[in-house]
Amino acid sequence: MSAAKFIAHTDVPAWLAELAASMRVIAPVTEGGNVLYREFDSATNGVELNRKPTESAKHVLFPRSEALFTFRKEPVPFAPDSLDPATEEDSPAPRMTLTQPEAPKPTVVFGMLCCDAGGVTTFDPVYGGRYQDPYYLQKREATVLIAKACNEPLKTCFCTWVGSDPANKRDADILATDFGNGLYLEALTERAERVLGSKLLQDAPANAEAKAEALHAAAREAIGEVPSLEGIDNTLTTLFDERDFWWSHSAPCLACGICTNLCPTCHCFTITDEKASGAGVRLRSWDTCMAALYTLEASGHNPRGQKAARLRNRVGHKFSYFLKNNNGRISCQGCGRCIKSCPSSVDIRRIVLDAMKKGCAVKEAANG
Amino acid sequence: MSIQAQLRDAILKVLPDVECVIGWGPGPDPLRNAPLFMKTPDDVERFEAGPLSVSNLAVFLQEYKGNKVGIVVKGCDSRSVVQMLAEKLINREDVVIIGYPCEGVLDAAKIVTKLGLPQEALEAGMVAKLELEGESVTVTARGKTTELAIKDVTATKCSICRYPNAVLSDEFVGEKREGLEDSYGDVDKFLAMSEEERFRFWEKEMERCIRCYACRNACPLCVCKDHCVATSRDPHWLTQADSPRDKLFFQLIHATHLAGRCTGCGECARACPVNIPVGLFKRFMNRATEKLFSFQGGVDPEATPPLQTFKLEEPTIQERNWK
């Protein structure tokens, strides 16, 4: 792996423009008061590295709406004979032409949050484990992730509670640390090589490692005390039928789905055929377990008709079911978006902490 | 006694007769309150009302239909309740309305832009502390404390609010306030753009819509959330494509379905996580409803909303001799 590098802030736009010549470059930019991950355009975009992006970067690898293939029913040539029942068997069957989407372009995501990079590695076992999803895996392989360590966590950040970190080196390909005058770039994987060849990159300054470590520690510290979530998976299972618990926590929820749409780890989708006159596209688009439609069955029965059951699923999936299938890893990355953007101020931290408290009480009562 | 204290007393009085009283309590960061569902006098201790009580709690009422609940309302929230009553979406005997004169609610985005901190501090989550005192709000962010006049940082809807007092209530606390004028200046400004410019404006805005439908679910008057045309499979009205066309299409449907019903509470726009000014569609419709039918949503519980009735000839619509 290449040695650590450094790039002056003033050189960043030129570096990104250089990369953009051969790659799709995605970077956070300000738009309408939000920070969104957008395709970098050196003419119009200033990269925003100081504010936290409103949305996660998951759409780069898992588009909001993605064409799995397009289809076209080929016209059957008009053959008067085929209308005769006696010759029907000989008539040509209608043909369908399917076209696959183009292979994904080489991509680099620059300046993503560490929790967003963590989101990607929670996608990996889902789309690249027992079931191999070529759409995701091709993009994953073609994409270099450059995460930027957070210098200043928000009041809604809690990555340290869930096994991540404002400067985690587990998930991205490169970790960038802001030294004020520029970015210190540490390569974390082989993939990093693809973007570190530029002449604009300097060798890392002396003491860079220690300096970065100090910044990382300060950010970690700023998040504050880390409560124990030991056994949260079983605790939530114990609480599954505690109606009052889920009812009271979900009372303010609007079932709007902002939380799941902004979450870097929510990965559910729905499939629709969008067609007109025998041609169309099969789309895979984001779905949300907070919506009633998500579990609506063909019979009309809905096992999660109540929003309480849906909120329970969201929290349960992140803090219980996912762990059981993925070696104890909590899928939530603690980015806090679901708290920050929730119009009804639902706070997943409060639910989880309350579960820890209630779970102990329920267990004691059972043993007692 | 402060309004908050008076409201607490009113809530305690109502509490024994209802399943719960819906009000506001502390939120996850100092900039906002969260909805609070009070069942016991202890819960009432946590009740807060004032410039942070932004959310319109009327959105929850339909869930409690058939069970008696109490609700604390600002002027704008009360209009949602009234409109629901007019449309028989809730029963009058199921709801105890506790009203107060609202002085305006804070707009978190305005506060963060006014803090005088560098651009990178534009983040509500960086506000460490917020104190309200009389006409001013004191905000601490990044170790710096700033005092702002509340009137400079209230939501835009509050500066044109015609009904600051609950228009209908069973308990009303506090002194009634004067309403303000609304001349729909924002709509005029928008209409001053050319058609092409307007189209480009929405194309650009809708592009970042994530199709979460918070604008729909935050709306107290949207009645078909779980059966929405935007997401239903059968019939399949809208494609799921990530295109401004489909997203704009949904907004037009929502605005049309809210025509003559919307009370201008602004929750659709406040809920939008990517700040799309979706309230503008409804403001346009509201102005049209006022002009054509002399009707404002949520003012009179006995009124029949204009699009739910039919007159052979509308006095303000000239159908004959079209030119």
Ligand code: SF4
């Ligand atoms: S963002 Fe909040 S209100 Fe919306 S579905 Fe999620 S928890 Fe519920």
Ligand code: SF4
């Ligand atoms: S559940 Fe909430 S805090 Fe956790 S990763 Fe998702 S959006 Fe972030």
Ligand code: SF4
């Ligand atoms: S459309 Fe918007 S402004 Fe109108 S009632 Fe619904 S949420 Fe309120």
Ligand code: SF4
């Ligand atoms: S709330 Fe905003 S992002 Fe969500 S569907 Fe409505 S306009 Fe789109």
